[in-house]
Amino acid sequence: MSFGAAEYEPPLPAAAPKTRLKGAQIVAAILKQEGLKQIIGFPNSELFDALAELDIPPIITRTPRVAVNIAEGYARVTSGRELAAVTVQYGPGAESAFGGIAQAFNDRSPILFLPTGYPRGHEAVTPNFEARRNFRNVTKWCEAATRIQDLPQLMHSALSRVRNGAPSPVLLELPVDLLAEMADVDLADYLRPRRSLPQAGAEEIRELVDILLTARNPLILAGQGVLSSQASAELVAFAELLGTPVATTPNGKSAFPENHPLSLGTAGRARPATVDHFVAKADVVLAIGSSLTRSHYILPIPADKTLLQVTLGEADLGKDYPIAQGVISDARAALCQMHERALEALAGDDRLRARRAVVERDIRRIRAAFLQRWMPLLTADSVPISPYRVVWELMQAIDPERTIVTHDAGNPRDQFTPFYQAVTPGFYLGWGKTTQLGNGLGFAMGAKLARPDTTVVNIMGEAAFGMVGIDFETAIRCNLPILTVVLRNHVLGGYAASMPVATRKYGANRMSGEYAPIARALGGHGECVTDPTELRAALLRCLGEVRSGRATLLEVVTHEESRFAGLSPEMR
Template sequence: MQGNHAIAKILKAEGVESLACFPNNAIIEAAAAEGIRPICARTERVAVNIADGLSRVSGGRKIGVAAVQYGPGSENAFGGVAHAWADASPILVLPSAVERQRQGIPPNFQAIYNYREVTKWVEVVTHAHRIPQMLRRAFTLLRHGKPGPVLLEVPTDVMKEEIPDESLRYAPVRRSAPIGDPHDVKEAVRMLLAAKAPVIVAGQGVLYAEAWDELRAVAELTQVPVLTTLQGKSAFAEDHPLALGAGALSGTKMVDHFLRKADLVVGVGTSFTRSVFVVPIPAGKTMVQVTIDEQDVNKDYPIAHAVIGDARAVLRQLADEVIRQAGPTGRKGDTTAAREVAAVKADFLREWMPRLTSDAVPLSPFRVIWDLMHTVDRRRTIVTHDSGNPRDQIVPFWESLIPHGYIGWGKSTPLGAGLGLAMGARLAAPDKLVVNLMGDAAFGMVGMDFETAVRSRLPILTVVMNNGLMGGYDKYLPVATERYGTRYLSGDYAKVADGLGGYSERVEKPHELAPALRRAIAETEGGRAALVEVVTREEPDFPKYW
């Protein structure tokens, strides 16, 4: 068989059901012959975002795969791969490459030299007989350790090269979940129980380990409040009495209140990276870190104690050790922390409720978020934001109830990424309503790929908040805007969506919003992608207490 068919058969063996792509790449046709559905995007970056969304929502149990052509395809895909690298998302990217005899000759673009800083592993498949070995290595890296993108560049002549059918002996790679050192676990629990005001910070490692039940068990046994990172949002149900919400560029008053008073901060499944999109840990805190990757330890913050292992495995160990040290019920009878959380949360919502329920015209973006949250069934919904103000406005107020019910992203913030992530999420969870909330600037980046959702029968709901400008840029572009109108935008995005074959509505008054959302949701339930454009006002303010 030819090399491209060998690749397709291995992808099938690894459980790959869809291939995000843009032609031409010989793997696309070979994969289709194996029953792997091609999802052809309008742009390569969106194709990578689709693969990324599938991996995130499946917690890496399914691996999103993207295939693009050599040269411009590899060049255009870079932003999507860099985004997956920044957010530690396990995707497999399979660009073709110029034939072997033309490699190393300028100006031919070769991914191996240009993707090294944004991948967990990048390599060229130099001979077809190496395909099983190299894909085995790729899936091993995708399923073990800290997640991240892997890229294998396949020259066009290797795609055509014949290998004997009998040489394709391949067994799928199984995931492993290493436990922590028992002595490290014992010390972590001793510190946790000795602390007077501990806080748990849950990152996306909890989602990838499927450790949400274990996280809740530890929190309830110790009665320790839990906040999540932006990427970890939905790892801990935000209606739980101990939930503080997420801390990102914006965040809740509860996050700020409990972090400030904490004497111990315990991170689980988080790299503790310093970033404007991650709530900063106040100076002087004692910190404990549970991570799958030893390179996270002492990277940005001084860590007093670390436990290296899979989040689910270590949380189970922590729960068992709490019972050994504090008894079978731990501290479940102590509701002091939960009552304090409730009081701070009530104060926080009182502060922001006038915006969340505002009847102003144009609409407040906070009213859009509030009505959306109370219109959908959040136990059957996945929502994601886009970059900029939509992200900072939704994160503090969207109350996530189920694991993977929210896709938070942000260490890299490419405008428009939410659209592809939503399509990938729908592939991973076809029984869920998937919503992407974006601004008009983000739609301008990727809006034509709404047609990909229509054509591919991926019935997502896109909500575009159209305020006619790039929100928050007034302080960066005062002269450019005054003289040339640089930050102002224009467009009727409902008409664009209609022209692309989707269902669309335009909302200009608050009382119109919930009925329009319900009609759009009904269209998605019938298999049609829908877009609701909401004319909003600029409100660059958002909750940020740090």
């Protein structure tokens, strides 16, 4: 028997088996495929149970903002190589998380933010807070799911943006009724987004390197992009080849080892004298892995410099400074290309060796004089204790190769950053474009979550602790033993100058309270030290408690200090 062409239809391939899942289970299954290790957030979110079914544990905080801070610390310590995901309840949960997302946006942290949303049909009802409408200016992609069938594609789109381009929070709002809806899905065809890194053209690199090689006094300014691309070794090799001094931005601190002979330290609001000297002397500045954002907390680059910029984000080019040349590239790729071009141009010529020797000699001389001027404060025996004595004793008590350190906003940042030498990439979480008090506690917990084998220390003032202190209990409950050092002077440090009348008449800058008892009441270890001669022993005891697995708070009674490196003429 024969079949005509019109009569024969080949059998269809067997349909792939589908599974009936809720929307929350679809999202959870994709996150599982993407390697998510934990979900961070604050109830209520349908994703907590859906992920727990897949053996992915929740990290439940006391506040949504701290949940986001933990995710940022985790993302930054892992250089974005591990997925940091946060979920919060629609309405008040999303509202409370806004500050944390704004912080992560300013500091270029790749976070996947999955807030739940009001049931579909209630989006435009006042005063319902819709994440997709309100977070657009603090995320690089901000959308809402409206159909359960679209969840796999929307998750793919979101994760593609988390992994690619300039790091930034990415938001997908998930309506609660969609998360509860059922659908037949086949997730076998889901494709995991890959990371793709842009690379500059050879001619761009040639021009950039040639400018550096003809400069009299070049300087490299390394930003957080060097850390994100894990390019510290390449940066060291390139700086050594050119004999060029290296400073970092506050966010980029630790991108270049600060015990290296070519290191200048961090070019923040407060900074070591080495930074001021070489920035003033430079004729060409190469900013690599930096957005070159102007900020009150970042040292501005003088207008007389020839400025070169290498960045992942095209929107960064020339946004705050006029640049002679801008290159869009991953920092590591650019450094490898620049190193190769410099070797080719030098062709065995070691004329830069003499320059490197002079630069290193000048750095040693200026740093020694700088430390000599500040040593009376760093080793002061005053009572109450000098905050600089706290900085000095902490530097002696910890091993910087095994310790991740972060600071909070305000005086603790300005007192700590100029002196602490960060030597391991990613082991210092600096920040400062936006300066919300209290972020350091969450950053420290996120760092410990990412690197449980390290010691993690956070330094904050009492105003910062007041913003987030109850989340110290999260560190205890979630087995994240960190050391928080609280500097207590019972004033809002530095704020009297901005409200002198209110301070004089009403004591508006005054604070009160004791914080070590709070740590003990929450279940952690807490100590208070008032004598500078007892400070190091107290630090060592507290570090021992942390290493034994117990979250610890050390309260240090200090005096208010108005002198800052680089800002106080009498200390220059």
